[in-house]
Amino acid sequence: MNKRVVLKQRPKGVPQKEDFEVNFEPLHLNLKQGEILVKVEWISADPTQLVWISGMKSYMPPIKLEETVRALGVGIIINSHSPGYKVGTYVSGLLGWQEYCKIHVSKVEKIPTAVKPSLYLGIFGMTGLTAYVSIKLLGKVKKKQVVVISTAAGAVGSVAIQIAKAQGCKVIGITGSDEKVQWLKDLGIYGVINYKTDNVASVLRNMCPEGVDMYLDNVGGEILDAVLMNAKKGSRMILCGAIQSYGLKKPQPVYMYPLVISKSIKMKGFIISDYQDKYEEAIHYLSKLHKKGELVYKEDIVEGLENAYQALKKLSTGGNQGKMLIRVLHEAPKL
Amino acid sequence: MNKRVVLKQRPKGVPQKEDFEVNFEPLHLNLKQGEILVKVEWISADPTQLVWISGMKSYMPPIKLEETVRALGVGIIINSHSPGYKVGTYVSGLLGWQEYCKIHVSKVEKIPTAVKPSLYLGIFGMTGLTAYVSIKLLGKVKKKQVVVISTAAGAVGSVAIQIAKAQGCKVIGITGSDEKVQWLKDLGIYGVINYKTDNVASVLRNMCPEGVDMYLDNVGGEILDAVLMNAKKGSRMILCGAIQSYGLKKPQPVYMYPLVISKSIKMKGFIISDYQDKYEEAIHYLSKLHKKGELVYKEDIVEGLENAYQALKKLSTGGNQGKMLIRVLHEAPKL
Incomplete structure (x- = not known):
């Protein structure tokens, strides 16, 4: 089973816990040609998501109700049906608010090995x-x-x-x-x-x-x-x-x-x-x-998908300092 | 005497008659080196004047109270103390809401003889x-x-x-x-x-x-x-x-x-x-x-300095069609 967070209702102003719901969906492990299975480690919280969940027309379609919350994230490949994307490689893409993401390789970027994964969502992303x-x-x-x-x-x-x-x-x-x-x-x-x-x-x-x-x-x-x-x-x-x-x-x-x-x-x-x-x-x-030491940064981290909404709430109210991130805490996969 | 219109008070919204006053000031005919005396024939009414009379800070200073209303105009030189600017030449500049304007030649432009003077305030200005x-x-x-x-x-x-x-x-x-x-x-x-x-x-x-x-x-x-x-x-x-x-x-x-x-x-x-x-x-x-006949124009003309305020009123309320102008009707100069 894959743990994920879906949008339950469009927030009125600042996003609240009840606008979202944590639930589980079956995770089919079979991959089609070109697909990879990614274990999501870090999720970026960005102001643009406030637009996506609001339902407002924008450069991307709004996130629908009952849909996994769309978000940029980084994770590690744990299964692959694409020769260029080996297990153990870090990738970034719209992985969403979930533990695992099955995605086509055309929709992800490999993270340069020199870059710390979470920084790929921040100063180097x-x-x-x-x-x-x-x-x-x-x-x-x-x-x-x-x-x-x-x-x-x-x-x-x-x-x-x-x-x-x-x-x-x-x-x-x-x-x-x-x-x-x-x-x-x-x-x-x-x-x-x-x-x-x-x-x-x-x-x-x-x-x-x-x-x-x-x-x-x-x-x-x-x-x-x-x-x-x-x-x-x-x-x-x-x-x-x-x-x-x-x-x-x-x-x-x-x-x-x-x-x-x-x-x-x-x-x-x-x-x-x-x-x-x-x-x-x-x-x-x-x-x-x-x-040169002329670029310092801060990360503001929310722990766990259950608390992911807090990241958007903080962004919306200016509560964060530095890059707002969600760390995904993996439970043992329920297969 | 020179008939002119001064700003009496800053309009509240749409300019009204009582915001202006027609009065006379002595017209000294002696010119300094480089000066010309211009008989004003046409005055342009432009939206930017609504900013100038409002007192708002802008790219030009506001028009002060009791000051002749600043406006672009065209007129004919009737006396000159500058060799390059002969009597009978049409010029354009910030001549103001008045019958006569004494001005330094550095502040005017000669109108190409092929251009009808009023058009120099419109399509060719x-x-x-x-x-x-x-x-x-x-x-x-x-x-x-x-x-x-x-x-x-x-x-x-x-x-x-x-x-x-x-x-x-x-x-x-x-x-x-x-x-x-x-x-x-x-x-x-x-x-x-x-x-x-x-x-x-x-x-x-x-x-x-x-x-x-x-x-x-x-x-x-x-x-x-x-x-x-x-x-x-x-x-x-x-x-x-x-x-x-x-x-x-x-x-x-x-x-x-x-x-x-x-x-x-x-x-x-x-x-x-x-x-x-x-x-x-x-x-x-x-x-x-x-x-080629692909540029037609209309002029919307207000007659006389007494009615000049109507030009700004029309601009302000969208009452005009085409270029808004004031035609100056000269009374016999009271010397």
Whole structure:
């Protein structure tokens, strides 16, 4: 039997335990040509999943009710019907919230042996790639420019901050707790704003009276407005997420978009699956940073599939620090 | 004496007569080196003036109270202290809401003699340049793409429509009266939506189920939302104006910006003064269209400085059709 978690109902706002159900399904061990059986070890919790479970139309179809929750994960091959994919190899793909995943090899990537499996979901995986694309490719930051990053203590945010810092920028992070403020200060960035206690617009004005050159937005709503009010002419707003709005019937409003006109601002949204061809370039860059000690990371781990919902809950409320992961605790398979 | 119109108070919403005052100031006829005296003939009414009179911070300072209303105009030189600028030459510049303007030649442009003076404020002036920059340079439209244009019967909108049509696009205009719908249909565009009677989002979905490739936004607010809901992946939203929001304490909200992420949309705002170097290229293109009979235009004329406020009122409420102009009726100068 395969233990898995399915979506029972669409969350109203922040995901709760009762929106999900842990159950078992028979696990047929016979594999078709090209299939592998993967024992899932780590599951990534990503803001995009909040969109998938909300039912909102997006770049991927919503997760249906009674369906195993779709999620990126890494695991080890325990049975294979594909010559190039040997038992014992680590792979990554949309393995889902489950102990075992039978999947075609065309839908997985092998993890380079030098990479620690969980990091493949973090700094050396989609998270790192997202930060790299945001800051380097789309944000096109230059030395001494002012770069502002929201959800700065999150997985993408904390990598983005360190890339911008390595590029010689004046980096300002926006986050939501004193603990996270402290961690970000320890990373040595120019300024940190706690949006729960500070007036973002006015603190930002004091921190960078010269204006913001680039903003990596993971939240939207009033924080985006506060940055627009402090944006420099010709600045870039890279929209990566809108976590404040996921799961809401109506997203948080943005009022200050007329400033996009008067300040000749470029706003660019993106989805990371369009930038897969930049993966090698990104990981090469990030590995170099990591070796120099300029890329530190944190993992925030939830233990067990029963508690998987907590990972999404934390993401949704900004409770996490660093990369949010679920560790799958395997019970003895009930065959 | 010089008859002029000054700003008395900042309008609350739509500009009204009492927000302005017609008065006279002494006109000193002596000119300094490099100055000319211009008899103002035509004044352009532009949405950007709604920003200037609102007091909002923008790319230009607000118009102060008791100050002559700043406006682009054309007029004829009647006295000159600059050898290159002969009496009888037509010039354009920020001449303001007044009968006569004493101005340094560095602040005016000579109007090519082939161009009818009022058209220099319209299709062969900033209006034409704005439409050209929006559709060709920033919008980068290609044959068969779906292009949507708001304030479609306005000065910029009606030129933009005809450029997009000439580029082989499927053009859909959004406007606010049956009369304007009819005029736009006469221009032979693919579809017209009356936002006052139609549900923009659903009519748009029917008109172009394949999605919108480019949108020229002059309004913002819920119409921008409706287009975002129907935007294609990788589409461009060119933000040129937000007329719904000018003069409001808080602009109209935009809710659908999370779609900018999931659809990888690029939103670009611009101010036309950054594209002055494209003027010749634009006018060359527009002249060719005009000669082929593919660029028709309308002028909506208010007579006399006393009625100048009506031009802004019409712009603000969408009452105009085509280029909004004020014709200056000169009284015999009281010397």
